[in-house]
Amino acid sequence: MFFLIFLLISIFYSKSELNYIVNGVYHIINFYNHLYLSINNNKIILSPIYKSYFRIIYIKNNLYYIESLGNYKLGINHFEQIILNNNVDENELEFQWNIINIKNKFIIQNKYNMKFLEVNNNIVKLIDNSIFNKDNLLTNNNTIFRIIKLFEQSKYKISNLKTVLKEPIDIIIKYIDLSDKTLNRTGINQSYKDKDNEELRYCLKSILYYIPWVRKIFILMPNEFVRYLKPADEIKDKIKYIKDKDLIGFESANIQSFLFNLYKTEKFNISKNFIYMEDDYFIGKKLSKDSFFYYEEDENKVVPYIISQFFMDLNKTILFNHYYNVFKISKLINPHSREGFRHQIYNTEKFIIENNNISLIKVQFTHNAIPENIDDLKEIYNESNLYEYNNETLFSKYRHILSLCHQHLLNIYNLNIKKRKVNLIYTKYIPIEKLKKYKFNKKLFVINTGGNHVPLNREYKIQKKIMKKGFNFNIIYEIKDKKKNILNFFTSIYYNIFKLFIVFILFKNI
Numbered sequence: 001m002f003f004l005i006f007l008l009i010s011i012f013y014s015k016s017e018l019n020y021i022v023n024g025v026y027h028i029i030n031f032y033n034h035l036y037l038s039i040n041n042n043k044i045i046l047s048p049i050y051k052s053y054f055r056i057i058y059i060k061n062n063l064y065y066i067e068s069l070g071n072y073k074l075g076i077n078h079f080e081q082i083i084l085n086n087n088v089d090e091n092e093l094e095f096q097w098n099i100i101n102i103k104n105k106f107i108i109q110n111k112y113n114m115k116f117l118e119v120n121n122n123i124v125k126l127i128d129n130s131i132f133n134k135d136n137l138l139t140n141n142n143t144i145f146r147i148i149k150l151f152e153q154s155k156y157k158i159s160n161l162k163t164v165l166k167e168p169i170d171i172i173i174k175y176i177d178l179s180d181k182t183l184n185r186t187g188i189n190q191s192y193k194d195k196d197n198e199e200l201r202y203c204l205k206s207i208l209y210y211i212p213w214v215r216k217i218f219i220l221m222p223n224e225f226v227r228y229l230k231p232a233d234e235i236k237d238k239i240k241y242i243k244d245k246d247l248i249g250f251e252s253a254n255i256q257s258f259l260f261n262l263y264k265t266e267k268f269n270i271s272k273n274f275i276y277m278e279d280d281y282f283i284g285k286k287l288s289k290d291s292f293f294y295y296e297e298d299e300n301k302v303v304p305y306i307i308s309q310f311f312m313d314l315n316k317t318i319l320f321n322h323y324y325n326v327f328k329i330s331k332l333i334n335p336h337s338r339e340g341f342r343h344q345i346y347n348t349e350k351f352i353i354e355n356n357n358i359s360l361i362k363v364q365f366t367h368n369a370i371p372e373n374i375d376d377l378k379e380i381y382n383e384s385n386l387y388e389y390n391n392e393t394l395f396s397k398y399r400h401i402l403s404l405c406h407q408h409l410l411n412i413y414n415l416n417i418k419k420r421k422v423n424l425i426y427t428k429y430i431p432i433e434k435l436k437k438y439k440f441n442k443k444l445f446v447i448n449t450g451g452n453h454v455p456l457n458r459e460y461k462i463q464k465k466i467m468k469k470g471f472n473f474n475i476i477y478e479i480k481d482k483k484k485n486i487l488n489f490f491t492s493i494y495y496n497i498f499k500l501f502i503v504f505i506l507f508k509n510i
Contacts, residue, residue, distance in 0.1 A: 160295035259406035263377035304371030
């Protein structure tokens with residue numbers, strides 16, 4: 001009888017431990033120095049944030065793998081050095097860990113040699129269990145870790161997946177043709193980038209080739225004309241234009257004003273769930289709808305994933321120190337610069353901390369295709385109306401350093417308040433000045449002017465050449481290059497004359 005009671009208690013304890021530990025992604029933070037266990041160059045280090053996310057995978061008998069998101073499992077070798085390995089047999093004790101939970105304080109012990117992880121002088125090492133018992137370990141902060149659950153890993157029911165695949169999904173692209181002289185841009189400093197390098201052409205190609213399931217592509221722009229696309233009435237089956245002023249009701253070059261007002265696209269019959277992109281965002285591999293959206297059972301509807309790779313705690317003290325140090329020189333900051341953008345990030349984090357009395361996880365937005373939902377955007381718009389500088393955010397004609405950053409606010413809000421799930425799609429960010437040779441083998445990537453860099457003409461030429469090579473296929477909506485057609489015509493004539501000449505020589509010799 002006593003044995004059965006003990007067994008039931010063990011099973012219950014195991015399940016409660018299992019429910020807390022597995023099926024998610026975590027930060028492992030040391031109590032002693034509040035630094036994250038991290039991976040850098042295939043070494044385990046301590047870091048404020050860098051590559052500090054781990055899966056904790058249940059094996060059996062309350063044993064776990066600790067696995068980095070690069071699928072490398074944490075273990076020890078015969079020299080008792082802490083190592084990573086991705087080719088691990090389930091029975092290798094060196095990679096199995098006891099995770100001992102005492103009042104939400106965790107001690108991590110290796111199964112192979114029964115030694116504990118310890119942090120000393122910011123170095124992760126092992127200590128002998130003969131030195132301490134559990135109670136003594138808990139008095140030694142070096143050996144105690146916090147395990148913070150960041151988000152759930154999705155597990156699909158087949159019926160839910162089918163619902164996602166049936167969901168209509170549109171794309172919105174924000175675009176301005178900087179070469180269009182008919183646009184009155186007087187007094188508007190659009191960006192450091194001053195040349196249209198036909199990024200939109202290749203952005204559209206990447207969408208139509210790699211995610212052909214997209215229903216419609218809406219291009220949000222000041223006018224209704226793209227010089228390398230066919231007339232609007234010839235492409236309306238797939239591509240439609242929305243004029244900036246028709247959406248937000250006023251002329252603006254402030255991207256945040258557009259983003260916070262995107263919920264108004266509902267009046268243009270855009271799908272409830274859509275993907276937002278800009279003209280320098282590209283897709284490099286085939287992706288399905290369930291890469292961007294999932295079925296949320298609690299909400300009983302299809303909702304967007306949060307697409308990100310970067311997470312950390314929002315430290316109120318550090319943030320406010322940053323904010324006020326930057327605020328002192330804010331009048332000197334160009335809102336179009338890297339520093340101006342960072343100030344908008346600080347504004348956003350300060351605002352959401354002050355308006356939500358909970359511990360928050362910072363989640364940086366991905367600089368690429370962002371799945372969004374009309375209802376979510378309405379909530380974010382209403383939230384932003386509480387901001388003291390909401391006019392500079394929602395209704396400004398120009399970029400402003402006091403503005404909120406929409407995509408940052410959306411991600412933090414959806415992760416912390418709405419408890420949305422995350423999909424870890426890696427995005428490659430390529431500054432134009434570093435673009436030499438590039439193979440389009442990433443799911444998502446962006447070719448950007450890179451902060452404060454003013455692009456050179458030769459850099460634009462390299463970019464265009466690489467984009468042409470990477471997206472070497474035609475779409476039926478683009479106007480064919482007349483110069484290229486003429487060149488191909490004469491090349492064909494020359495080639496045929498050359499063949500006739502070879503035949504003539506051969507027959508002559510016979």
